[in-house]
Amino acid sequence: MATQTVTLAGDTDWPGFRSEARALLARQVPPEEVVWHTRASAAGDLFASLETQRPVVGHGSASAVVPPAFVRLCETVVLHADPARFGMLYRLLWRLVHEPGLRYDPLDAERVRVQHMAQAVRREMHKMKAFVRFRPIAQGDGLPPLHVAWFDPEHHIVEAVAPFFVRRFTQMHWAILTPQRSARWFPSDDGIEDLAGGRLDIGPGARREDAPPADAGEALWLTYYEHIFNPARLKLAMMQKEMPRRYWQNLPEAALISPLAAEAMARSGRMIDAAPTAPARRIVPLQPMTASAHHEPGTSGVDALSADPADALGQLKRATNRCRECPIGEHATQSVFGEGPIGAVLMVVGEQPGDQEDLRGRPFVGPAGQLFDRAIADLGWPRDALYVTNAVKHFKYELRGKRRIHKTPTQREAAACLHWLESEMAQVRPRAVLALGATAARSVLGRPVAVMQERGQWQTGPRGEQVLVALHPSALLRGDPAQRDEAYAAWLEDLSKATSLVQGEVHEAVPR
């Protein structure tokens, strides 16, 4: 029945498999009629040598178009130890070409089986990266030590994993010995360079005895292993799931597992039974740290404000951080207090800090703040004539997935925050106030404000101060993109009512 025998050069002969499979496909040889061998397995098969080799025709002439993922899958599965792997892969290739629906069906039984083989190979490659352990051998003559490891992989993975060790240990002279193959890395300086400035040799297998025995440095590692284990959490089954016994022969610490496990129950029992000892304080505690670390929960406000406005603002800033008069402070990172010169011409009041302001602890640094910066640049306002702050000092938000979405503070929350704004105004003593948005306007003017109606007009605040109302920049960001330019121009127009005030101050200040 079987009419074709293909003998590949070796267990990991992916290029060979690829070109043979392509040729077989070109000649329409169905998978049932092909027997696959590798040179190693063929030697043990009496009949293999009796079969006539198929004539070499059509190499590379077939155009079997398969998804790139399938090529990667084959590259991995070829490394599997199962002698049937080549046959399975060819059959899958055959089916991919002849059953167009197959490539869209990840639940096909044969595909799933091959996927599992690939998974087994990948897992073994991962375990090799994890469980290879090097031991140094002194080479004398001022040469750096040679690091040698023994490993016994289940699949044909040594060549595939060796480049990983080259990348990791480029400057180290090392060798990994396994029963089938050995990999040796010579880091440069012998003149032969082919990879990363050194030479990688893949040679025949070795014996376990060829690898060096334990050394003193390993004792440190055992000490670490013994002490990083928490006896109150013994979970041997979990450990074995990730580190099956098969690998233990390579791992010096594996010898500690049984004694540590046996002792664990007794150790944690003793720990629980032991009466607490009298506390010993051999080193002095730190001095109390920042003021914010030691506060009475629920209190806020400032007992006695400093006479110097700059100090007073600092005091207020720290006090707002502790404020819990409404619930929004609890989930914020920090309070965001105003910034700018004392006696500023114009105090700009926004609604509340947003995500970026909350993280950075500074007002007007997020997208809305950047739009405001653009506006004052367009208007030619000097930044240092402004004191910028918010009506509400903490960021109020709602979690949506992993995003913090701004939520408008309630009237009650804004009212609770009002005394901070008033104290701030009392210290800064601005010539006039620019209120951006409804929340700010309400706080500053002490009454509900219809922003669309009152924008761009000077109002008088409850303490007689001049107040200009305008839209909040975030309203422009949220608005209809088609009308963005128009809205921005209108907003600039509103803001410009304060231009003479702001620039007038500059002109007054310059001559002196």
Add this chain to the structure above:
Amino acid sequence: MNTQRKLAILADAAKYDASCASSGTRSRNSVGGRGIGSTEGSGICHSYAPDGRCISLLKILLTNFCQYDCLYCVNRVTSNVPRARFTVDEVVQLTLDFYRRNCIEGLFLSSGIIQSPDYTMEQVVEVARVLREVHDFRGYIHLKTIPEASPELLQKAGRYADRLSINVELPTVQGLETLAPEKDGAAIRRSMARLRVHIDDAKDAQREAAKTRVMSMPQASARRAPAPVFAPAGQSTQMIVGADATDDRTILSASAQLYGAYRLRRVYYSAFSPIPDASSSLPLAAPPMVREHRLYQADWLMRFYGFAHDEIVPAAADGSTGMLSLDVDPKLAWALAHRERFPVDLDTAPREMLLRVPGLGVKAVERLLVARRVRRVRSDDLARLHVPLKKVLPFVQLVDHRPGRALDAGDLASRFRAAPVQASLFST
């Protein structure tokens, strides 16, 4: 004191920290360098302790002397444990030696607070600096930062480390005030915010650098100057569970805030573990390991399955205790409490709903979505997906399967209660 003894003491001091990951950083290797080390995206567990936890990093304290008196901590100033202190060079040599033996992926360095937060942080950063600059070490470095340390030191730490972490320690501010009087919850949050800003800024700079075209000059290499890197594997934190009376609903809410506000890569939950020489004001019960496991599962639901933090544990108003069920996993518990949403038709349901079917993982859902374009899903297909059929079938509808009355059966919940199986908590 010799290195071996110090290592014993300082590994003992570090074993209560749950964090172990060494993944998620940018890939690099030692080709063309002077030293050793590589990272290739996913971390490698080089060994496993008998407690089932992965050992991928050399996890130690620089010193376990500490001036703080956090009641849950074995290294608190009033504890009578033996004390030791490594020199910078000792930690560097240990890291390099273990790395050359291929025992570890890198270093996870933490420290007790000595002299001052800045002094301590400086020492921790110095270890990372020497590894990177003197030895050209390109393996993974995770530094535990001290929240009270200066912003400049935090910034320096981010240049050398792959990951930075700051432990919130306890899920609530009140808990922290009671059990860790010297720790400042607000400072911890401010530090996390600062790290997020640095990480975001570095990423933006990298994106910008990638966009600018490289101008090749004759005889000049076409390499662009690398954008500054800041903790490419992001930041993480840990909270201790079971040292105070906080319920799971509050814990998950705290985690959700942390993920949302600071883009943490991970929140680690560490079941409060009996420690030697424990303070008398702490519970001495065996650690609630299943509880910790359930919290990790719930955390997973928030990060990968589209669950909101407040729907995993019902609110107290609904007669809930605020705790996750110890018998069944949180996804199954949710499904049992929302049977009106089931059965889900695997051939037509949207991805979001497939992700809510007990027993279906993210990978299985992706495969189902691909497969159902060409075929209708049958129970044999599910079996090949290696999903737990016993768990899945009562909640799904297939061409050849209808759960029928099983979904309404009063004993449905009890059928899942036998022998809870713990999946791996700490694989990379």
